[in-house]
Amino acid sequence: MWTVLDRTICFVKRNIMAYVSYDGTDFHGWQAQEGIRTVQGVIESALQRIFKKHINVQGAGRTDKGVHARKQVITFYIPPSSIDVEGIKHAMNANLPEDIYVWQTMEVDESINARFSAYKRIYHYYIWQDEDIDLFKRKYVWWFPHPLDIEVIRRSAIYLEGEHDFSSFRPMKDDKKTVRTLDRIRIILYPHCLLMRFEARSYLRSMVRTLVGTLVNVGRGIWEPERLKWIVDARDRSQAGPTAPPNGLFLYDVLYPKRPKNAD
Numbered sequence: 001m002w003t004v005l006d007r008t009i010c011f012v013k014r015n016i017m018a019y020v021s022y023d024g025t026d027f028h029g030w031q032a033q034e035g036i037r038t039v040q041g042v043i044e045s046a047l048q049r050i051f052k053k054h055i056n057v058q059g060a061g062r063t064d065k066g067v068h069a070r071k072q073v074i075t076f077y078i079p080p081s082s083i084d085v086e087g088i089k090h091a092m093n094a095n096l097p098e099d100i101y102v103w104q105t106m107e108v109d110e111s112i113n114a115r116f117s118a119y120k121r122i123y124h125y126y127i128w129q130d131e132d133i134d135l136f137k138r139k140y141v142w143w144f145p146h147p148l149d150i151e152v153i154r155r156s157a158i159y160l161e162g163e164h165d166f167s168s169f170r171p172m173k174d175d176k177k178t179v180r181t182l183d184r185i186r187i188i189l190y191p192h193c194l195l196m197r198f199e200a201r202s203y204l205r206s207m208v209r210t211l212v213g214t215l216v217n218v219g220r221g222i223w224e225p226e227r228l229k230w231i232v233d234a235r236d237r238s239q240a241g242p243t244a245p246p247n248g249l250f251l252y253d254v255l256y257p258k259r260p261k262n263a264d
Contacts, residue, residue, distance in 0.1 A: 013077045015110045023099040024068040046095035060114045060254040066246030073254045075114040120255040126248045127194040142248035148219035156218045156225035157185040167235035170204040214241030
């Protein structure tokens with residue numbers, strides 16, 4: 001069970017959770033890397049300016065270069081301090097660039113970890129389906145002005161749901177364990193825009209973007225829906241579709257067993 005702590009003065013380290021949005025266009029992914037602009041690196045630099053020491057940040061999702069987040073969840077420990085959680089939020093935003101924004105902070109039990117405590121991560125992928133691109137959306141969608149059969153995509157997505165070895169949807173040299181459980185895929189059509197929504201506890205690197213590229217191939221009529229089962233069983237990256245561009249992908253939400261008070 002989660003415990004949200006409400007205190008302004010404490011004598012032990014404090015575990016802070018924050019909800020963060022960012023435009024991934026100018027970031028080389030989430031994970032901190034020496035000499036490269038990353039989301040984690042920029043947030044840790046801001047916290048160091050505030051607390052005058054290095055603060056390690058845990059993120060719920062390790063987004064790739066160019067991928068955005070509506071709601072990335074982070075946790076970090078800070079030293080004893082009289083600053084309240086609202087003050088931490090304002091201090092962080094004052095020290096962060098304009099392409100990252102902290103929109104909620106709270107103090108949680110020290111056992112809570114943004115990455116390991118999460119039970120579901122939801123990603124949205126947006127495909128702009130119009131012969132003309134909206135200039136102001138081009139950084140946040142994949143512009144694909146070719147016809148797609150939405151019902152065929154929905155039928156084929158069924159073959160991807162559930163527990164599978166997703167080796168066919170990972171980078172060639174990625175040696176992680178490859179069995180994952182994809183809880184649900186939703187295909188939603190809006191005016192001019194197709195949304196693919198993916199729900200799972202965890203994913204392989206670039207897995208969502210490869211799933212999108214594969215589903216698009218089916219929607220274009222290049223493959224029959226039943227080929228998806230064959231691709232999964234093949235466990236061979238060369239058999240799946242292309243990796244969709246990063247700019248259409250958003251880490252949309254992260255779910256935990258019990259949400260703290262006042263959390264959205």
